[in-house]
Amino acid sequence: MNSSASRIAFVGGGNMASAIIGGLLKQGHAAGDIAVMEPFEGARERLRQHFGVEASEQPAQALSGAALVVWAVKPQTFAEAAAAAAPHCAGALHLSVAAGIRSDSMARWLGTERIVRAMPNTPALVGRGMTGLYARPGVSGEDRARVERVIATTGEHLWVEHESQLDAVTALSGSGPAYVFYFLEAMVAAGLDMGLDEAQARRLAVGTFAGGAELARQSEEPLALLRERVTSKGGTTYAALTSLEQDGVKAAFQKALHAAERRAQELGEEFGR
Numbered sequence: 001m002n003s004s005a006s007r008i009a010f011v012g013g014g015n016m017a018s019a020i021i022g023g024l025l026k027q028g029h030a031a032g033d034i035a036v037m038e039p040f041e042g043a044r045e046r047l048r049q050h051f052g053v054e055a056s057e058q059p060a061q062a063l064s065g066a067a068l069v070v071w072a073v074k075p076q077t078f079a080e081a082a083a084a085a086a087p088h089c090a091g092a093l094h095l096s097v098a099a100g101i102r103s104d105s106m107a108r109w110l111g112t113e114r115i116v117r118a119m120p121n122t123p124a125l126v127g128r129g130m131t132g133l134y135a136r137p138g139v140s141g142e143d144r145a146r147v148e149r150v151i152a153t154t155g156e157h158l159w160v161e162h163e164s165q166l167d168a169v170t171a172l173s174g175s176g177p178a179y180v181f182y183f184l185e186a187m188v189a190a191g192l193d194m195g196l197d198e199a200q201a202r203r204l205a206v207g208t209f210a211g212g213a214e215l216a217r218q219s220e221e222p223l224a225l226l227r228e229r230v231t232s233k234g235g236t237t238y239a240a241l242t243s244l245e246q247d248g249v250k251a252a253f254q255k256a257l258h259a260a261e262r263r264a265q266e267l268g269e270e271f272g273r
């Protein structure tokens, strides 16, 4: 087992851990400096084959000597994983991607204040992630910079000042890719109804989302103005947007994000004890 300042251990080796490990390796981090604690043999084997990293169900093996421990387990299993892992990660900096689990709970379980929470999203898999970060008071600038270096391998990040804001980040960008896919599914289905084939409809819908998002990114103008520029008086866009408004889609969408935020709060309460 290695022991070095660049050694990173993951607790949980599923989707999010894989996205971050993929980003680290692409940026030149040595596979030999990454280890994963993962209870399922199938998942361990996939990690070894795919990334060439060490994977073990034994906390001591996976965690000892890690300078950074990344928590990528479900909120429901965090407490159980922490009980097994805590004795083996003394002196480490901790980074959690779990939705809802508060840093207060982590500090209690792990006996340290060196905790940063992150809320990434799955476009991290292709280097286009958007991650919100929160550092517990007292986390040093050096520790923040270390976390930034890891997260930067998966895309962009932004810091929030208050931990409660991470629940909003979770609702907006953490869950957000699912909303994008949901709208894409609806656009593709409509395209099929109107006589396009699946491949054509998918290409048009995905290209439009990517292009619209890029235009918004490069523009400093209000989003409403970008929308109005598409909307000719008495034209097709006007017809579509009027139909959406009549059906209360914008209000329903905002309500949906509040439901996600509430669920993040509940996860923290239910599984942070």
Ligand SMILES: NC(=O)C1=CN([C@@H]2O[C@H](COP(=O)(O)OP(=O)(O)OC[C@H]3O[C@@H](n4cnc5c(N)ncnc54)[C@H](O)[C@@H]3O)[C@@H](O)[C@H]2O)C=CC1
Pocket (backbone or CB within 6 Å): 011, 012, 013, 014, 015, 016, 017, 037, 038, 039, 040, 043, 072, 073, 074, 075, 077, 080, 081, 097, 098, 099, 119, 120, 121, 122, 174, 175
């Ligand atoms: N999937 C997503 O879009 C996002 C997920 N998250 C958060 O990331 C965390 C992980 O989510 P996913 O990677 O999607 O889940 P996942 O189910 O793909 O991965 C979780 C892994 O943890 C392992 N595990 C279960 N019990 C364990 C234990 N006691 N010790 C160590 N490992 C254990 C499981 O075998 C599994 O491989 C969650 O807390 C979720 O809230 C955050 C942002 C986005």
Ligand SMILES: O=C(O)[C@@H]1CCC=N1
Pocket (backbone or CB within 6 Å): 099, 170, 174, 175
């Ligand atoms: O659905 C969830 O709970 C996780 C957190 C954000 C995205 N997936």
